[in-house]
Amino acid sequence: MRKIRHYENLHIPLWLLKDTCWMLQWKILGMIMIVPTISVAILITYKSLKDKDDEFWINLAICFWISANSYWMICEFATHEELKNYAGIPFVAGMICVAFFYIKRLLINKKDKELF
Numbered sequence: 001m002r003k004i005r006h007y008e009n010l011h012i013p014l015w016l017l018k019d020t021c022w023m024l025q026w027k028i029l030g031m032i033m034i035v036p037t038i039s040v041a042i043l044i045t046y047k048s049l050k051d052k053d054d055e056f057w058i059n060l061a062i063c064f065w066i067s068a069n070s071y072w073m074i075c076e077f078a079t080h081e082e083l084k085n086y087a088g089i090p091f092v093a094g095m096i097c098v099a100f101f102y103i104k105r106l107l108i109n110k111k112d113k114e115l116f
Contacts, residue, residue: 004047004055011040015066022073030077034070041066057101064094 014037021030045059068090075084 004044004051007040007044007047011037011044014040018070018073022076025077027077030073034073038063038066038070054101054104057097057104061094061097061101064090064097068094 014033018030018033018037021027021033041059041063045056045063048056048059068087071090072084072087075081075087
Protein backbone atom coordinates (compact mmCIF):
# COMPACT_ATOMS: atom_id res chain seq x y z
CA MET A 1 0.00 0.00 0.00
CA ARG A 2 2.84 2.38 0.82
CA LYS A 3 4.38 1.99 -2.65
CA ILE A 4 1.04 2.65 -4.30
CA ARG A 5 0.69 5.87 -2.29
CA HIS A 6 4.05 7.01 -3.71
CA TYR A 7 2.74 6.54 -7.25
CA GLU A 8 -0.54 8.26 -6.40
CA ASN A 9 1.40 11.26 -5.14
CA LEU A 10 3.30 11.32 -8.43
CA HIS A 11 0.16 10.82 -10.46
CA ILE A 12 -1.71 13.87 -9.17
CA PRO A 13 0.82 16.48 -10.41
CA LEU A 14 1.03 14.69 -13.78
CA TRP A 15 -2.74 14.83 -14.13
CA LEU A 16 -2.86 18.48 -13.05
CA LEU A 17 -0.10 19.40 -15.49
CA LYS A 18 -1.92 17.63 -18.35
CA ASP A 19 -5.17 19.41 -17.57
CA THR A 20 -3.41 22.76 -17.11
CA CYS A 21 -1.84 22.37 -20.55
CA TRP A 22 -5.33 21.67 -21.90
CA MET A 23 -6.75 24.76 -20.24
CA LEU A 24 -3.90 26.94 -21.51
CA GLN A 25 -4.08 25.38 -24.99
CA TRP A 26 -0.48 24.16 -24.84
CA LYS A 27 -1.16 21.43 -27.34
CA ILE A 28 2.23 19.75 -27.65
CA LEU A 29 2.95 19.56 -23.93
CA GLY A 30 -0.64 18.55 -23.23
CA MET A 31 -0.38 15.67 -25.72
CA ILE A 32 2.98 14.62 -24.30
CA MET A 33 1.57 14.60 -20.75
CA ILE A 34 -1.05 12.01 -21.73
CA VAL A 35 1.60 9.26 -21.84
CA PRO A 36 3.06 9.58 -18.31
CA THR A 37 -0.34 10.37 -16.78
CA ILE A 38 -2.05 7.28 -18.20
CA SER A 39 1.07 5.15 -17.66
CA VAL A 40 1.21 5.92 -13.94
CA ALA A 41 -2.57 5.36 -13.65
CA ILE A 42 -2.17 1.92 -15.26
CA LEU A 43 0.78 1.13 -12.99
CA ILE A 44 -1.26 2.06 -9.90
CA THR A 45 -4.14 -0.08 -11.14
CA TYR A 46 -1.84 -3.03 -11.80
CA LYS A 47 -0.22 -2.75 -8.38
CA SER A 48 -3.60 -2.55 -6.66
CA LEU A 49 -4.71 -5.72 -8.48
CA LYS A 50 -1.51 -7.49 -7.51
CA ASP A 51 -2.01 -6.51 -3.85
CA LYS A 52 -5.55 -7.98 -3.90
CA ASP A 53 -6.78 -4.55 -2.86
CA ASP A 54 -10.42 -3.52 -3.38
CA GLU A 55 -9.09 -0.17 -4.54
CA PHE A 56 -8.42 -1.83 -7.90
CA TRP A 57 -11.92 -0.90 -9.08
CA ILE A 58 -11.48 2.75 -8.14
CA ASN A 59 -8.06 2.84 -9.80
CA LEU A 60 -9.51 1.22 -12.94
CA ALA A 61 -12.23 3.89 -12.95
CA ILE A 62 -9.49 6.54 -12.79
CA CYS A 63 -7.79 4.93 -15.81
CA PHE A 64 -11.06 5.15 -17.73
CA TRP A 65 -11.59 8.73 -16.56
CA ILE A 66 -8.12 9.89 -17.64
CA SER A 67 -8.50 8.08 -20.95
CA ALA A 68 -11.83 9.80 -21.60
CA ASN A 69 -10.42 13.12 -20.46
CA SER A 70 -7.39 12.71 -22.75
CA TYR A 71 -9.54 11.72 -25.72
CA TRP A 72 -11.71 14.80 -25.16
CA MET A 73 -8.59 16.98 -25.01
CA ILE A 74 -7.29 15.49 -28.27
CA CYS A 75 -10.64 16.13 -29.95
CA GLU A 76 -10.52 19.77 -28.92
CA PHE A 77 -6.87 20.22 -29.90
CA ALA A 78 -7.52 18.61 -33.30
CA THR A 79 -10.70 20.71 -33.77
CA HIS A 80 -12.90 17.62 -33.97
CA GLU A 81 -15.21 18.58 -31.14
CA GLU A 82 -18.07 16.70 -32.80
CA LEU A 83 -16.28 13.48 -31.78
CA LYS A 84 -15.79 14.34 -28.12
CA ASN A 85 -19.10 12.75 -27.12
CA TYR A 86 -17.46 9.35 -27.62
CA ALA A 87 -15.53 10.15 -24.42
CA GLY A 88 -18.76 9.16 -22.71
CA ILE A 89 -17.96 5.49 -23.30
CA PRO A 90 -14.93 5.32 -20.98
CA PHE A 91 -16.66 7.72 -18.55
CA VAL A 92 -19.56 5.23 -18.28
CA ALA A 93 -17.09 2.33 -17.95
CA GLY A 94 -15.49 4.19 -15.04
CA MET A 95 -18.87 4.71 -13.39
CA ILE A 96 -19.58 0.98 -13.71
CA CYS A 97 -16.26 0.26 -11.96
CA VAL A 98 -17.15 2.65 -9.14
CA ALA A 99 -20.61 1.11 -8.82
CA PHE A 100 -19.06 -2.37 -8.65
CA PHE A 101 -16.65 -1.18 -5.95
CA TYR A 102 -19.45 0.20 -3.76
CA ILE A 103 -21.83 -2.71 -4.34
CA LYS A 104 -19.04 -5.11 -3.37
CA ARG A 105 -18.33 -3.02 -0.24
CA LEU A 106 -22.00 -2.99 0.73
CA LEU A 107 -22.27 -6.75 0.32
CA ILE A 108 -19.12 -7.34 2.39
CA ASN A 109 -20.36 -5.00 5.15
CA LYS A 110 -23.76 -6.68 5.16
CA LYS A 111 -22.13 -10.12 5.38
CA ASP A 112 -19.87 -8.96 8.25
CA LYS A 113 -22.88 -7.60 10.19
CA GLU A 114 -24.71 -10.90 9.77
CA LEU A 115 -21.81 -12.76 11.35
CA PHE A 116 -22.09 -10.77 14.58
